[in-house]
Amino acid sequence: MPTLTPESSSAKAPVQADAAGRLAVPAVARAGASLWRDAWRRLLRNRAAVFGAVVIAFLIAICLATPYLAPYSDEEQDFAAQFQPPSAKHLFGTDIKGRDLLTRVMYGGRISLAVGVVATFVSMLIGIAWGSVAGYVGGRTDEVMMRIVDILYSIPFIFFVILLMLYLGRSLVNIFLALGAVQWLTMSRIVRGQILSLKHKEFVEASRALGAGPARVLTSHLIPNLLGPVIVYATLTVPMVMLEEAFLSFLGLGVQAPRTSWGSLAADGAANINPVRIYWWLIVFPGMALAATLFSLNFLGDGLRDALDPQLKDKA
Amino acid sequence: MLTFILRRLLWMIPVLGIIATITFFFVKSVPGGPFDAERRLPPAIERNIRARYKLDDPIAKQYVRYMGNLLRLDLGPSFKYRSRSVNEIIIQAFPVSVTLGVAAMTIALLVGLSAGVVAAVRHNTAIDYAAMAVAMIGVSIPNFVLGPILLILLVFLAGALPVAGWGTPSHVVLPAMALSAPYAAYVARLTRAGMLEVIRKDYIRTAWSKGLDARRVVLGHALKNAILPVISYLGPASAGIVTGSLVVERIFHVPGIGTFFINGALARDYTVVMGTTLLYSSLLVFLNLVVDIAYAYVDPRIELG
DSSP: OOOSSTTTTTTTHHHHHHTTTOTHHHHHHHHHHHHHHHHHHHHHHOHHHHHHHHHHHHHHHHHHHHHHHOSSOTTOOOGGGTTOOSOSSSTTOBOTTOOBHHHHHHHHHHHHHHHHHHHHHHHHHHHHHHHHHHHHHOHHHHHHHHHHHHHHHTSOHHHHHHHHHHHHOSOHHHHHHHHHHHSHHHHHHHHHHHHHHHTTSHHHHHHHHTTOOHHHHIIIIIHHHTHHHHHHHHHHHHHHHHHHHHHHHHTTSSSOTTSOOHHHHHHHHHHTOOSSOOOTHHHHHHHHHHHHHHHHHHHHHHHHHHHHOTTHHHHO | OHHHHHHHHHHHHHHHHHHHHHHHHHHHHSSSOTTSSSSOOOHHHHHHHHHHTTTTSOHHHHHHHHHHHHHTTOOOBOSSSTTOBHHHHHHHHHHHHHHHHHHHHHHHHHHHHHHHHHHHHTTTSHHHHHHHHHHHHHHHSOHHHHHHHHIIIIIIISOOSOOSOSSSHHHHHHHHHHHHHHHHHHHHHHHHHHHHHHTTSHHHHHHHHTTOOHHIIIIIIIHHHHTHHHHHHHHHHHHHHHHHHHHHHHHTTOOSHHHHHHHHHHTTOHHHHHHHHHHHHHHHHHHHHHHHHHHHHHOTTOOOO
16 A cells, blocks of 8 residues: 655655655654654653653662562561561561562562553553554444443442452462453543544545555554554553552452462551551552552553643643 | 433443353353362262252253342352342342442542642642642542551550441441542542632632622532542442442451451352442443432533433
8 A cells, every 4th residue: 555645755764764664654653753752852841751761760670670689589478587576687677477579579570560551551451452443343333332431431330340250260360360351441542533533534534545445544544543542541541540459459359379479468468466566568569559550550641641631631 | 311321221231241140151151169168068968059050951941030039139049048038138138238339438528629729729838738738648549458557556556446347327437538548639630620719610609709608609609510530430439439349348347248248259259249239330330320420410511422
């Protein structure tokens, strides 16, 4: 298929050469380049968002390097050192089995962040597919598909996630699927709205006039152009999903031992607290790790929203 | 208005029907029955129990019977608490959860609205910054972290409140605080933003220039319009309080619906799980309707359609 922009062969020759054979894609990417650069500048001006991004980058770096950084090994138990308060030897103290809490929090963060990212990705895939088909096909199909979304909206999903976990078994993959499977509704609405506003634009008409089928128009023209709001909403979905994972793990329905997450660490902490043994570090440190992450992700998400798609502010 | 309410009430019926259906087939397809939890029962006894709960009927027949009973508001017998029906459990536990939820919502609104108004009136002062900093922290601390921390601070260290359980008004305070904190914080932020937007409007200047006192201007004129975002947030907030109570009831050993739902789910007590899920769903669908009506009532520009 020929490319759609007139200056495609002259101005940005290197881009063209890189993506030879997929001519429509560089056209879209280049049209978006100034939008992305603009958004980037706006984002950098937002101090709260930059702060959030730095914290998140720091946490991700720590989580990736955990096997090298962690002061102890994940499963190292020392029953002689049960419930030690924070000290130079154990910065965050130790738990019921004498495991180093700092190490546990680091390993737990890997799981918590992984759940946040992967479940959000699952919800993005479902939401984009559902919303773009509904918006693009339109008519009766759209009506039926969005009515289904309306009905699903009024169902309290946390109950079904709990049932889903019981049904599927409490494995990590199932947490990804169960949380992703209930988070796509808003995403599909956003995507549908974007598709509706894009599908009669000239560049889409042009592509259709040149003989592109619906699948082609969707994948190479519409979806790349609605990524902005999708990225924004996805960034705001990650903390929601992480909170839900923590919630499930807290109830004992999420991440299972020997694996751990911030939610299950908090649950262990809560279970071991009583008036005689005030082991505050067991709840405070995992709780702080989780709160700091949610806090930063929300800042970053709000900043991205203002930078990429100011109109979304009223919708979400 | 009336037709709107009627239409929405009618819309609840298919929604709840779908929820009941999904829950039914979901719970039925969960592997493992309610009776193989403890030691293996002698086959004869197990046969008798299965017969008593009519578990050997074809699934379609069970479904029709369940839906029929549902229409008569009969949720069936509990599997785990053998001598009690789900209705009895709900009648006993529901008031507990409602008390907790209403207390939490009241705290969230009282604290959130007053903090928001004060922060807006004292815009850009230390009070404003302090209130918003606390609100920011409140929004990001999950209630299952806040709960145990409050427990340590207020109960173990200060000794001000009873540890856990239910029965006296002082038992409500701690769980309600843990449950309401994120919502109080968010309401405070919404109120402050709404007030700041409204407070510079012409009609507020008019109110001041009429010589009204500050209380009338702020609470009577400004707050009335600034409160709209708070009201539309009540829907998600009540949903959050309802689901949050699952965890908070567990932390503080409150014998509410959430406790029965979680224990039911863990013990594969089909009927309790289905009954409590349906109760929660109807509650949420109903609360959303109430919020929509309240919204239209406060803002006459909204048309109910």
